[in-house]
Amino acid sequence: MEFDTKLIHGGISEDEFTGATSIPIYMASTFHQNKIGESKYEYSRSGNPTREAVEKLIADLEDGTAGFAFSSGSAAINTVFSLFSVGDHIIVGNDVYGGTFRLIDAVLKRFGMTFTVVDTRDLQAVEQAITPQTKAVYLETPTNPLLRVTDIAAIASLAKKHALLSIIDNTFASPYIQKPLNMGVDIVLHSASKYLGGHSDVIAGLVVTKEPDLGEQIGYLQNAIGSILAPQESWLLQRGMKTLGLRMRAHLHNAEAIFDYLNQQPLVNKIYYPGDPENADYAIAKKQMNGFGAMISFELQPGLDPRLFVEKLQVITLAESLGALESLVEVPAIMTHGAIPRETRLKNGITDELIRLSVGVEDITDLLADLAQAFQGIAE
Numbered sequence: 001m002e003f004d005t006k007l008i009h010g011g012i013s014e015d016e017f018t019g020a021t022s023i024p025i026y027m028a029s030t031f032h033q034n035k036i037g038e039s040k041y042e043y044s045r046s047g048n049p050t051r052e053a054v055e056k057l058i059a060d061l062e063d064g065t066a067g068f069a070f071s072s073g074s075a076a077i078n079t080v081f082s083l084f085s086v087g088d089h090i091i092v093g094n095d096v097y098g099g100t101f102r103l104i105d106a107v108l109k110r111f112g113m114t115f116t117v118v119d120t121r122d123l124q125a126v127e128q129a130i131t132p133q134t135k136a137v138y139l140e141t142p143t144n145p146l147l148r149v150t151d152i153a154a155i156a157s158l159a160k161k162h163a164l165l166s167i168i169d170n171t172f173a174s175p176y177i178q179k180p181l182n183m184g185v186d187i188v189l190h191s192a193s194k195y196l197g198g199h200s201d202v203i204a205g206l207v208v209t210k211e212p213d214l215g216e217q218i219g220y221l222q223n224a225i226g227s228i229l230a231p232q233e234s235w236l237l238q239r240g241m242k243t244l245g246l247r248m249r250a251h252l253h254n255a256e257a258i259f260d261y262l263n264q265q266p267l268v269n270k271i272y273y274p275g276d277p278e279n280a281d282y283a284i285a286k287k288q289m290n291g292f293g294a295m296i297s298f299e300l301q302p303g304l305d306p307r308l309f310v311e312k313l314q315v316i317t318l319a320e321s322l323g324a325l326e327s328l329v330e331v332p333a334i335m336t337h338g339a340i341p342r343e344t345r346l347k348n349g350i351t352d353e354l355i356r357l358s359v360g361v362e363d364i365t366d367l368l369a370d371l372a373q374a375f376q377g378i379a380e
């Protein structure tokens with residue numbers, strides 16, 4: 001089945017009992033057991049039909065064998081990290097999501113896990129960071145907000161060589177753009193609050209595995225920890241996911257046009273976009289991504305105030321988050337990445353002038369006109 005057909009007919013696409021083409025919201029905590037131990041569902045933390053539908057769907061979309069839905073992307077990440085124990089060492093990409101960094105730094109370190117932060121584009125640096133205690137490599141590609149791209153297949157094979165798990169947060173790409181399990185990665189996870197949900201109306205997380213033992217371990221942890229996605233949210237997430245293909249094509253079309261526009265705009269100093277042929281990661285992006293994503297970051301010329309620019313935008317919404325129908329803009333230095341000390345932030349390339357744009361699906365004419373009036377406004 002092709003990807004767009006899977007979105008509609010993949011997973012469990014109709015209700016077993018009524019034939020309803022939209023899986024009902026099963027608001028039940030427990031289920032009648034005709035014979036002890038023989039029922040399909042027992043208790044909704046362990047399994048719920050509405051949640052199961054979205055779990056089977058994401059497993060299909062990522063070409064995995066088991067999917068798991070959580071109350072947030074952060075809950076999904078925490079559950080995956082619960083595979084590890086005191087003394088275990090994990091190599092982490094150097095610009096992972098701020099909340100992931102906070103979880104590692106403020107919580108997991110207290111449980112005796114250790115972490116080394118590495119630019120995962122540098123395979124030698126990753127290999128050098130491996131110790132006898134290393135159990136996994138965890139990364140995002142493209143990254144936030146500089147959209148750096150790591151060679152997924154190369155990392156997966158390096159991990160295999162050293163018997164490490166490879167874990168990828170696929171939030172910024174979505175399975176429309178890349179399927180890491182097919183490149184040898186062990187665990188893929190998502191903040192489904194972004195492209196998968198797609199409508200800025202649900203907080204959810206998803207995990208997918210291919211190897212059955214690993215799937216069983218994640219399932220065990222999901223039930224043991226209990227940060228599951230509720231039936232209503234599971235339904236809403238599946239409803240949003242059905243249009244992922246339609247939305248992604250519109251996102252990609254608009255992103256390309258905005259990149260071309262920014263490229264011609266003299267008030268722009270630098271653009272970060274994996275589809276820029278001058279970008280250092282372009283060849284890898286072209287190799288492993290189906291389209292370059294719809295996130296674009298750019299720097300204004302030195303001295304120009306990014307606050308003034310984003311506040312002048314009228315169609316493009318000033319807000320955190322990404323992957324929504326509506327175009328969203330933010331200033332990482334004072335918003336999403338404001339908690340990082342300025343020196344570290346600058347060292348990582350996140351300047352005060354940087355602006356991050358999540359390109360939405362509005363008519364491109366309006367988006368370009370909005371950008372043009374904001375540039376004109378700050379030039380005056």
Ligand SMILES: *Cc1c(COP(=O)(O)O)cnc(C)c1O
Nearest residue numbers: 072073074097169171191193204
């Ligand atoms: C938003 C986000 C998360 C966290 O997900 P929540 O659903 O907000 O908990 C994790 N990783 C990435 C890349 C994100 O963008």
